Amino acid sequence: xxxxxxxxxxxxxxxxxxxxxxxxxxxxxxxxxxxxxxxxxxxxxxxxxxxxxxxxxxxxxxxxxxxxxxxxxxxxxxxxxxxxxxxxxxxxxxxxxxxxxxxxxxxxxxxxxxxxxxxxxxxxxxxxxxxxxxxxxxxxxxxxxxxxxxxxxxxxxxxxxxxxxxxxxxxxxxxxxxxxxxxxxxxxxxxxxxxxxxxxxxxxxxxxxxxxxxxxxxxxxxxxxxxxxxxxxxxxxxxxxxxxxxxxxxxxxxxxxxxxxxxxxxxxxxxxxxxxxxxxxxxxxxxxxxxxxxxxxxxxxxxxxxxxxxxxxx
Amino acid sequence: xxxxxxxxxxxxxxxxxxxxxxxxxxxxxxxxxxxxxxxxxxxxxxxxxxxxxxxxxxxxxxxxxxxxxxxxxxxxxxxxxxxxxxxxxxxxxxxxx
Numbered sequence: 001x002x003x004x005x006x007x008x009x010x011x012x013x014x015x016x017x018x019x020x021x022x023x024x025x026x027x028x029x030x031x032x033x034x035x036x037x038x039x040x041x042x043x044x045x046x047x048x049x050x051x052x053x054x055x056x057x058x059x060x061x062x063x064x065x066x067x068x069x070x071x072x073x074x075x076x077x078x079x080x081x082x083x084x085x086x087x088x089x090x091x092x093x094x095x096x097x098x099x100x101x102x103x104x105x106x107x108x109x110x111x112x113x114x115x116x117x118x119x120x121x122x123x124x125x126x127x128x129x130x131x132x133x134x135x136x137x138x139x140x141x142x143x144x145x146x147x148x149x150x151x152x153x154x155x156x157x158x159x160x161x162x163x164x165x166x167x168x169x170x171x172x173x174x175x176x177x178x179x180x181x182x183x184x185x186x187x188x189x190x191x192x193x194x195x196x197x198x199x200x201x202x203x204x205x206x207x208x209x210x211x212x213x214x215x216x217x218x219x220x221x222x223x224x225x226x227x228x229x230x231x232x233x234x235x236x237x238x239x240x241x242x243x244x245x246x247x248x249x250x251x252x253x254x255x256x257x258x259x260x261x262x263x264x265x266x267x268x269x270x271x272x273x274x275x276x277x278x279x280x281x282x283x284x285x286x287x288x289x290x291x292x293x294x295x296x297x298x299x300x301x302x303x304x305x306x307x308x309x310x311x312x313x314x
Numbered sequence: 315x316x317x318x319x320x321x322x323x324x325x326x327x328x329x330x331x332x333x334x335x336x337x338x339x340x341x342x343x344x345x346x347x348x349x350x351x352x353x354x355x356x357x358x359x360x361x362x363x364x365x366x367x368x369x370x371x372x373x374x375x376x377x378x379x380x381x382x383x384x385x386x387x388x389x390x391x392x393x394x395x396x397x398x399x400x401x402x403x404x405x406x407x408x409x410x411x
Binding site: 188 | 396
């Protein structure tokens with residue numbers, strides 16, 4: 001373990017502690033985002049770039065945006081809503097113990113990864129079966145093929161979460177436009193026109209890259225959702241009360257394609273979600289892209305808190 | 315020789331980052347803090363990127379680093395502009411109730 005790893009473990013635990021004990025909500029949210037970024041750095045040090053991308057994109061990025069927009073709604077409802085009493089001594093001790101433990105765990109993990117990895121694990125089996133998986137990246141092979149049931153159910157959970165959030169949305173609607181500084185700034189069109197295509201390109205690449213290097217549907221979908229957030233904040237996309245047919249279709253695209261691929265090949269293969277060797281690679285790519293599109297739209301709708309989106313009037 | 319040049323570039327980049335952070339912590343209001351942060355950090359990032367590009371060796375990596383540098387600088391400048399603009403508006407609203 002290098003000096004850098006030791007510092008990283010210290011910083012992660014200090015940030016986690018401050019995140020709980022910070023005197024106001026806004027500071028806690030910012031500290032939470034920074035903690036997420038530092039954890040992503042720790043995953044990089046642990047040679048787990050897939051997790052680092054997911055942590056940075058979803059854990060720090062999109063969750064941070066969701067927390068910040070919730071904070072804004074609270075501030076608008078009345079500044080006292082966003083106040084909170086300072087952490088009590090007991091909470092401080094508990095948070096200290098928890099974040100200290102986190103720091104120790106990070107340090108132990110960073111120390112362990114330098115030594116040999118045990119051969120007799122599930123990971124070895126996955127690596128041995130990689131030839132049949134249709135993709136060269138072990139993480140994607142596990143997610144989309146070896147444990148595809150779990151991933152399919154995760155997509156269902158994500159859809160359920162969105163439906164639940166939309167049912168509860170009325171007190172949490174963020175209405176862009178009424179007081180957003182910046183939509184009238186001359187730099188916003190520059191930001192939107194330069195960055196959004198690049199971000200979408202990067203998201204698409206991450207999904208595609210999932211087949212042979214770190215990346216995948218969740219990471220790419222989160223990046224694409226980030227482009228959508230930029231479009232909403234930049235005033236190019238507005239909330240709409242109705243969920244159009246296209247949006248509904250895209251929302252369930254992932255679950256539908258995943259299930260259909262499993263069911264339609266059942267007569268030929270004899271088992272749910274068993275794929276013929278000749279078709280497995282194109283199927284993986286197809287499933288991966290449909291998952292990414294659904295994930296991106298779900299995360300974006302979680303951010304806007306509305307059932308639909310429409311283009312801004314020119 | 316190249317290594318030393320790269321080390322010098324990265325080292326001076328870090329000095330700029332340090333100065334920017336000290337400015338952020340010590341300056342009195344939003345505008346001076348933004349000034350310290352963006353000017354010093356953008357210079358620091360440029361030097362750091364130049365140093366890393368020297369070490370990377372391949373032109374593909376150099377192009378990627380240049381692209382990342384450009385995106386980071388653009389995003390930071392626009393973010394700085396938006397923060398300053400928001401703060402200015404808040405101040406004006408406070409003056410004219």
